[in-house]
Amino acid sequence: KAGVTQTPRYLIKTRGQQVTLSCSPISGHRSVSWYQQTPGQGLQFLFEYFSETQRNKGNFPGRFSGRQFSNSRSEMNVSTLELGDSALYLCASSPLKTPSYEQYFGPGTRLTVT
Amino acid sequence: DAKTTQPNSMESNEEEPVHLPCNHSTISGTDYIHWYRQLPSQGPEYVIHGLTSNVNNRMASLAIAEDRKSSTLILHRATLRDAAVYYCILSLFGNEKLTFGTGTRLTIIP
Numbered sequence: 001k002a003g004v005t006q007t008p009r010y011l012i013k014t015r016g017q018q019v020t021l022s023c024s025p026i027s028g029h030r031s032v033s034w035y036q037q038t039p040g041q042g043l044q045f046l047f048e049y050f051s052e053t054q055r056n057k058g059n060f061p062g063r064f065s066g067r068q069f070s071n072s073r074s075e076m077n078v079s080t081l082e083l084g085d086s087a088l089y090l091c092a093s094s095p096l097k098t099p100s101y102e103q104y105f106g107p108g109t110r111l112t113v114t
Numbered sequence: 115d116a117k118t119t120q121p122n123s124m125e126s127n128e129e130e131p132v133h134l135p136c137n138h139s140t141i142s143g144t145d146y147i148h149w150y151r152q153l154p155s156q157g158p159e160y161v162i163h164g165l166t167s168n169v170n171n172r173m174a175s176l177a178i179a180e181d182r183k184s185s186t187l188i189l190h191r192a193t194l195r196d197a198a199v200y201y202c203i204l205s206l207f208g209n210e211k212l213t214f215g216t217g218t219r220l221t222i223i224p
Contacts, residue, residue, distance in 0.1 A: 004157075033210055033211070033212075035214075042214055042215070042216055042217075043158070043201075043212075043214035044214075045211045045212060045213065048210045048211060050210075055210065056210060056211045058211070090157050090158070092157070092158075102160040102163070103150075103158075103160060103210070103212065105157030105158045105159065106157055107156060107157055108157050
């Protein structure tokens with residue numbers, strides 16, 4: 001079974017631009033979560049989608065948004081990029097509706113904002 | 115979210131058992147205890163989870179204290195590939211959100 005895939009793997013953007021990151025979950029998984037990882041703040045939960053609906057949201061500004069498609073693929077968007085948005089963005093999928101037993105993480109997208 | 119406390123770092127010799135402790139004194143009755151690890155340059159990887167009873171799988175064992183205020187992840191025979199940051203996480207029942215702490219950086223000495 002193919003794992004969680006994320007595209008692109010690396011991205012360089014300029015402050016003020018916007019960016020869209022993509023995540024394809026493991027086949028059959030319906031829940032997709034997004035995390036941001038930085039050296040200073042560690043791994044922080046952004047949001048979780050299940051059946052195209054956002055079920056959970058972390059404490060991030062509205063510039064961070066996401067969506068999930070009917071095939072469970074998910075995208076996250078960051079508008080008006082700031083230097084502090086430079087991070088590794090990780091996507092995770094899980095097979096069960098509730099509760100959280102196992103989440104499978106992708107390799108991440110490394111975003112650099114200059 | 116209930117908080118976990120882990121040592122910042124630990125070292126272990128290759129081929130010896132490793133016991134990684136985690137304190138979670140404010141755990142609620144429906145919180146599951148999860149362990150994930152993150153190898154260098156990779157996303158986190160699920161290791162094991164439990165609720166009340168000790169658990170074993172092919173990767174590790176999870177020993178949960180009777181009062182559930184602490185747990186220990188046991189790697190029975192450490193290899194160099196086990197060098198990673200290990201995270202102990204409590205999840206609210208029915209919630210996919212994982213709140214990662216700073217974890218324990220495990221170094222394996224050849």
